[in-house]
Amino acid sequence: MSRPLRVVVCGTLFGQVYLSAFNTPFSGFELAGIVARGSQRSRELAARYGVPLYQQVADLPEDIDIACVVIRSAIVGGAGSEIAQALLKCGISVLQEHPVYQSDVAQCLKLARQHQCTYQVNTHYPHIPAVRQFIRVMRQALTEQPALFIEATCGVQVICSLLDILGRVFGRFAPCGFEAPEGWSQALLAQMQGAPPYTPLRGVIAGVPLTLNLQNQLDPADPDNHFHMMHRICIGLPGGNLLLANTHGPLLWNPQLHIPRERTETGCREPLPAADAPHYYQTPLYTLTADNGDDLQQVLAQQWPSAIRHALHEFAERRQQPQPQHAQHLLALTAAWKDLMSQVGNPQSVTFSAPPSLPGAALAQLNRREEEHHD
Known part of the structure; x- marks a missing residue:
């Protein structure tokens, strides 16, 4: 050996x-x-x-x-x-x-x-377990149905990784391009409590229409924090859409809401029986990732090291068998990143405070109290 x-x-x-x-x-x-x-x-x-x-x-x-x-x-x-x-x-x-x-x-x-x-x-994040699963499931789905749209949200610190994730899903970037539509009107800005945190963009990746909300903000004193959302990616297919709710999951499959009907002798349209439309009688939302219950400390201590090991294994394979397409993918990725950032300009310099604590457990308890009140 x-x-x-x-x-x-x-x-x-x-x-x-x-x-x-x-x-x-x-x-x-x-x-x-x-x-x-x-x-x-x-x-x-x-x-x-x-x-x-x-x-x-x-x-x-x-x-x-x-x-x-x-x-x-x-x-x-x-x-x-x-x-x-x-x-x-x-x-x-x-x-x-x-x-x-x-x-x-x-x-x-x-x-x-x-x-x-x-x-x-x-770009690190394509190697996170939930993101790897998103890429794997989406690649398989694309062998059966074409992508109709991409909807994504992320912070500027991780925009390159979001593009890398999409490039890995589709196996290419071209045709690829971006544009920033007109911003908020003065009338709407006057009604807002503070400046809007997201810059909207339109684009195309691998020929698929993209809508992107980019938090183009950085705190110079704390540039690695203060994401409103790290990565949220939804890719739509004719049969439904696959949602990576956040960088570390969960991964959700939402079949398209379609009510199957047939014309009867009386001219009415009735729902089909389960034998003829089994998807109609299945749950409208599937969670594809297991809830491992990792807290943030466990994410950093377990999932991120796992991502580095995965990245190194992939790199070692490319080192052993270098192929031109690896360099081409990397150049296409950086070209896409450059094009996108040219549309939005440098990040806005902002000062953030540490976020106040609002644990999910507390929200769940408030929800239970509200349900009991209505019951």
Whole structure:
């Protein structure tokens, strides 16, 4: 058996999620080090995982196979792309956390070809268990019926991953394009309690009409938080629609409401019997994901590390068998992201407070009290 692939993680902020993938047995991969500036956090993480801390790419040993670059790219003023390019020049395959400028992606792909290694951008969320199931179920459904529409909502921080999810569902992006319709009228704005949080867009992905509500807002002091909705995606088919209610589920299938009827001798139209229209006598909403009851801490501690392991397995397969369509998909993804963001402009800079607590259990209790009152 060949030795495990030796992996280093560059960056220790979101990089902690990548490191957590090694908290459980991870066949085929071995954590070989951390690349960071040497902060106390980085030193503590290196000690916790029992691996060396390297402060420069030049310090890495020659037996490193994969580097996960989890350092902000030039889009948000970071050096992630520069580090990725330095690693590629050493012949080390790079999995870089999104988002990344299209020009940087093209340069990294070029360097990967020159130095016989592999480059990929990881948008993370397509590897979350509920999203993987959404992609898998939707692909199967599309073998039987065509897509009629896409309806989606997300925050600007994850728009690249939402596009990646849709690209994986349809297997392509083209034909693809976006436009921002006229905004809110002054009359409506005057009636609102605050500014509208979402920018509406229209578009086409893989030839399918798209309506998108994008929360194009960022708090500079806390850019990784304050989503009103991370990902919500609904794809409609002639037979119904499949809804990913949020990034971590649930996944819901809603058959189209269609009342089957037939003409009788008297001219009346009556519902068909169950033997002739079995779908009419089935539940109008199916939950396709099991409710695992994970709280947010468990999502971060279990589902996100699982997503990193899945992303690394996929990357290792592409590293083993590189194919032109992988690079083409990545370039098409970044082109779509660039086109979309050109329609809405830079995110609005806002200041958010920590959200007040409103647990679902409390809402359920209020609902029970209301039901008892009406009974």
